[in-house]
Amino acid sequence: MQRFEFPRFEFVGRFARNRGALVGACLILVVALMAVFASVFFPTDPLRIVGLPELWPGEDPEFPLGTDSLGRDILSMIVHGARATLLIGLFASAVATIIGVGVGAIAGYFGGWVDEISMRVAELFQTIPNLIFVLTIVVILGSTLTNIVIAIGIVSWTPIARMTRAEFLSLRDREFVQACRSMGMSDLRIIVSEILPNALPPVIVLSSLVVAGAILFESAVSFLGLGDPNVASWGRLVGDGRQLIRSSWYICAIPGIAIMITVLCLNLVGDGLNDALNPKLRDR
């Protein structure tokens, strides 16, 4: 029996999905703009005390999202926190992508024992519980922004490596690659300039999902109070508000919502890109 397409329903479904990805992309853009223009909107230091402590959202029109236990403007902190959160997410994803693409490309291109060892190493990094690994690295090497970014990158590269490897495996024996080989092109050049551009699109989609994961990681680390003390990311704001949940739970709630929306939108965008790339797998 043929597999039947469901065009009428598919249309509705695809529309909804695209709409999701579209909304996600727009919201991400808003968050990114917030991050970029944080100092324009709120030129003063967000950690400065500006009003009465524990003002509820809406209580004072000057502070739409209220103030925290010290009287700092929560909106200002959220806007400034967007910068830290997004940058950490992006950089950590970049680290993961560089490691993952490097390992995956070499494993997939050369195959054999190189592949075997690379995949064992990937397995090793999947074995160590990720957040425990991050905490260990951060606590031993110090809670600096760089260390956190690298640590998150180190625990997030394995899926990218697996996907890159799979792409390389399917591409390395294609005719255009063999043609390059017969022309005496070096392995490195074939990998970088011939195969990689073809393998990249799905990898980029995955990287966008890794950004979402990295943001969640960073927020957990900061929430536990192990983040960079000089950076007020959203996770840290949740952690700071934790002591006051009996009286002023909104201090905790607001930055958490910011994290959730950002991660949600990144996932939506990633899913949307994925659907666009693999129309056959749309229903997965």
Place this chain on the structure above:
Amino acid sequence: MSGQALPLEITDLRTTLFTRRGEMKAVDGLSLSVGAGETVALVGESGCGKSLSALSVMRLLPDPPARIVGGQVKLNGRDIVPLPEEAMLGIRGKEIGMIFQDPISSLNPVTTVEKQIVEVLMTHTELGRGQARVRAHELLELVGMPDAARRLDAYPHQLSGGMCQRVVIAMAIACSPSVLIADEPTTALDVTVQAQVLALLKKLQADAGMAMIFITHDLGVVAETADRVVVMYAGRKVEEASVDELFENPLHPYTVGLIGATPTPGAERAERLADIPGMVPPLNALPQGCAFAPRCKRVMDRCLTEKPALTVPGPGRLVACFAAQGG
């Protein structure tokens, strides 16, 4: 039809695919009857509506998009088209058995052969589990499964394609149905195994007096199994004849082409029909006249504007073609 009702009598069956690109008449007014012990072959290229006709009879259409929009399917005199789904549950597997094209994927990969046969027995008969298992063993012997006792515990991936098809056949005939629908039952099998499975089907049918619809695109198989042949094209019946008459004197140009395209036994199956140029037109872009006209060697002006109706050129024969009617 006086006296006893036929096991299966399809009248003016219409099944339509409701898609975004419009409604497609996948089965367009098919009429067909099968007597007890008779085999009717339903022949045509893929996409001509054979399989959807069979699934319509079983009421197993993928809905959406496919739905029966008209006609009758009389099973031993009772029209089953209006029956509710619950009533169909008692008909499928009990009164109508069905065999599918790809035997290995037709079986659940994570369940043993025995459980899959027992399941159908326990659904439709009063047998207890123990009795059903004994019966399953008997059925496997009946379908000629080598070393049947041991195969009961086997999983489908441990069996060959031919053995899997024997299991599927065992399930289909487990409750002695009056109608058996075989949808390309041998297409996925080796030529030698094909012959064995065909012989098995013929024997089982003769023993039980089942009515059988045999769907295939391979006229070589038709010659060996069928009593009567119905040729379908683009959802419509274009010719019907007894198997001998059809091969001796095919009337419809499409049938002529099909016979010409039948490969000699042992040769690689022809995926495309060499004698008929072009492809089956998509159902949403059927020509205004005869659907076969664009590929027809004997096409006339009339064929392009008018759909030929079925006529009776001789006793027991039907054909829908202006050229065959002599203009």
Place this chain on the structure above:
Amino acid sequence: MAGELVSPTPALRGSARRTAALRLLRRRLIQAVPLMLGVVIINFCLIQMAPGSFLELMTAENQVSDPATVALLRKTYGLDDPVWMQLLKYIWALLHFDFGFSYRQNMPVIQAIWIHLPATVLLMVSSIALAVSIGVAAGVVASMKVRTFWDSLVSIAAMFFYAAPSFWLGIMMIVLFSVKLGWLPVGGMMKIGGASSGTWAGVLDILRHLILPTLALGLFYAAIYTRVMRSSMLEVAQLDFVRTARAKGLSRNKVTIHHVLRNALLPVVTILGVQMGTVLAGSVVIESVFSWPGVGSLLFDSVSSRNYPVVLSIMVLGSLVVIAANIAVDLIYMWLDPRIEIR
């Protein structure tokens, strides 16, 4: 396709499958050795990379000045030896379950972890059970009602729980269920001065404390399993054998439960194995939120006080748990899918 006469592999009866399972177990155990070795080496590298001397590291914040202890440590870890010798000695120590001494708890590290282990195991098991049961149920419902209101509802809920940070979800649930409604305890594992854990009242008390942490940790994974289960169900439902089952006269529900479900579970089982480590890691955060007295709390405490021996040991033992869990998952997979045959 093979002809009729080709004799296929004989059916695996009970005992044969057991042998196959044992063979799988043995192979996985052998594969686990280099993996564990890798974990230990990474661990060792981290120690080497750390600023400050090894001794400072291993004795944590309690700067041990007792010369006898220092001498003992120098000897145990071979600090005067070349690096590779140190590594060997480190491995040797770990092989004897010598994970060092925690001055903070004033007991061997392994003992400190052992004390905290039951609470974490309880939390992990209940969270995974919750995640799998919710995920499978929701995925099945969504797939059976595909493209309807219920499907959308399930998908949207899954998207939210997949994006919500678990610690934040935990805090919000405390606000709602403990602070506002007063239904459930804020944190901890037992009521202070309440019934002892041996009695029914004690067990009930622990269960009450378990609800919120389980939800906070489990819902994220429930979201993942829901999505996987839904797409897996839809995919399996398209397969030929499902149509065969329908042609046998089985009802839609029966077909779904007896034929689709079991095949659709396979990807969920696979993911379960892959994610065992992240569940363990997630429990660190959740335990901190709910003051759950498990390994996570111990880790958090040790991280905050820079108690390196405990931190490193938890990493090694955590990896060991993940490897063991993966082997268990492999065996489950084999039991579910007869097509897996080990050569």
